[in-house]
Amino acid sequence: MKKQILIIGAGFGGVWSALSAARLLDKHNRHDVDITVLAPQAELRIRPRFYEANVHTMTAPLNDLFDAVGVKFVRGSANVIDEKNQQVSYSNTLGQKGQLSYDRLVLAAGSHVTRPAAEGMTKHVFDVDQIEEATRLEDHINSLKDLPASVARNTVVVAGGGLTGIETATEMPARLRAALGNDTDIRVIVVDRSPKIAAAMGKELSPFIAEASEHLGIEWVLNATVASVDANGVTLANGQRIESNTVIWTVGLRASHLTEHVDGTRDHQGRLHVDQHLKVRSQTAVYAAGDVAYASTDAVGNFAVMSCQHAIALGRYAGNNAAADLLGVEPIPYSQPKYVTCVDLGAWGAVFTEGWDRQVKLIKHEAKEFKTQINTVWIYPPAADRASALAAADPLIPVA
Incomplete structure (x- = not known):
C-alpha cells in the first residue's frame, strides 16, 4: 500500500509543500508515495494583493499544475485532525463528510484576521x-x-x-x-x-x-x-x-484553529513551534508550514513572520522534509537568513528594505517597479510544466 503525504491548505505554504514533496519523490524515482492537498478550492489566492482593486482577478488555478507534478487534490475543509489514528476529517462543498489518512501531515492552513468583541465590529x-x-x-x-x-x-x-x-x-x-x-x-x-x-x-x-x-x-x-x-x-x-x-x-492575525488539534506548544498568534526540519515539536508525523509555523529563520534569534516571503520557503522545506522522512533520506534544515520588506505606498511609490532592521535600499519609482514585479510575477506559482515546477521547488533556492 502506498504511503500518504497529506497537506492541509492550498495557500503559499501548502502549494510549495506539495511541489517540494513531489520534487524529492521524483529525484529518488519513487512511486510508492501519494501526495494529496486538501483545501476549499484548487487555486492559490494571492492574498498579499487584496488591498488592491480588481481583487476578483487575484487567484491562480492549481489543477493543471498539480496534475503536471502528480499531486492529488481533494476539495473540502478540514474539521478534525486525529493524531492518534493519523486521519483528517473534512467536509466537502455539499457538507458531506469524509476522511483522509496520512503517514505524514503538513499543516499549512494559514491564518485569519481576528476582530475584537467591540460593538459593531461584525456588522459594520x-x-x-x-x-x-x-x-x-x-x-x-x-x-x-x-x-x-x-x-x-x-x-x-x-x-x-x-x-x-x-x-x-x-x-x-x-x-x-x-x-x-x-x-x-x-x-x-x-x-x-x-x-x-x-x-x-x-x-x-x-x-x-x-x-x-x-x-x-x-x-x-x-x-x-x-x-x-x-x-x-x-x-x-x-x-x-x-x-x-x-x-x-487590518490587525490581529491568528493562525488557523486547526493548530489547536495538534499537541504542541503555540506562540501568542497560535503558531506551532517547530524544529529545524519544520516538524512540530513533540510530534513524529506532523509538519507545519506558512502562517501556522513558529520557525527560527537564522542563528541570531529571528523567526518567520506571517507573510508569503516566509510561507513559500517554509513550504519548500516542509514538503521536502515530510517526504524525506518517509523515504529515509536526510532532511534539509530550514534556514532563511535574508529578510526584505517592500511596502506599496500608492501613487507616491514604494519603499524596499533589507534586513530585520529594514535598511532602506530603494524608494519611490524604483521600489514601485520592484513591488510590481513581486506582486505580479514572483509570488505566483510556476507554470504547469513538470520539470520547471519541480525545479522551482528546491528548498535551497533563495526566496528573497
Whole structure:
C-alpha cells in the first residue's frame, strides 16, 4: 500500500509543500508515495494583493499544475485532525463528510484576521484578509457613488498602522477617486495605537511612510484605539468620533484553529513551534508550514513572520522534509537568513528594505517597479510544466 503525504491548505505554504514533496519523490524515482492537498478550492489566492482593486482577478488555478507534478487534490475543509489514528476529517462543498489518512501531515492552513468583541465590529467593519471580504469591500467602495454626498461617504478609516494597514490606506485615495470622481473631497484616516506614524515598521522605514502619507493626504490618529463602530462612523476609546461609511480592520492575525488539534506548544498568534526540519515539536508525523509555523529563520534569534516571503520557503522545506522522512533520506534544515520588506505606498511609490532592521535600499519609482514585479510575477506559482515546477521547488533556492 502506498504511503500518504497529506497537506492541509492550498495557500503559499501548502502549494510549495506539495511541489517540494513531489520534487524529492521524483529525484529518488519513487512511486510508492501519494501526495494529496486538501483545501476549499484548487487555486492559490494571492492574498498579499487584496488591498488592491480588481481583487476578483487575484487567484491562480492549481489543477493543471498539480496534475503536471502528480499531486492529488481533494476539495473540502478540514474539521478534525486525529493524531492518534493519523486521519483528517473534512467536509466537502455539499457538507458531506469524509476522511483522509496520512503517514505524514503538513499543516499549512494559514491564518485569519481576528476582530475584537467591540460593538459593531461584525456588522459594520470590512477587511482585506480573505478574497471574499476584500471583494465585499470593493463592491462597497464602488457603490458609494449611489449615496448622497457627505463626510461619512467620502471618508475611509483604516484601523491599524502595520504593513497591511499602510498598504490599504495608501491605495485608498486612488480607489475612492475612481469611485467618486477626481474632484471629490475625500479623507483617508489611519487609526493606530502607536505614538508615531508607522512605528511598527522601524525607524528607517517610518519617515518614508510619513512622507508618502503627507503627499497622499492621509491622516494618522495616533495613541488611539477603536471602541465601537456603527453604520456612520467610528468612536475611539478617548471619545473622539470619526464619521465614515467605510471602516477597514487590518490587525490581529491568528493562525488557523486547526493548530489547536495538534499537541504542541503555540506562540501568542497560535503558531506551532517547530524544529529545524519544520516538524512540530513533540510530534513524529506532523509538519507545519506558512502562517501556522513558529520557525527560527537564522542563528541570531529571528523567526518567520506571517507573510508569503516566509510561507513559500517554509513550504519548500516542509514538503521536502515530510517526504524525506518517509523515504529515509536526510532532511534539509530550514534556514532563511535574508529578510526584505517592500511596502506599496500608492501613487507616491514604494519603499524596499533589507534586513530585520529594514535598511532602506530603494524608494519611490524604483521600489514601485520592484513591488510590481513581486506582486505580479514572483509570488505566483510556476507554470504547469513538470520539470520547471519541480525545479522551482528546491528548498535551497533563495526566496528573497
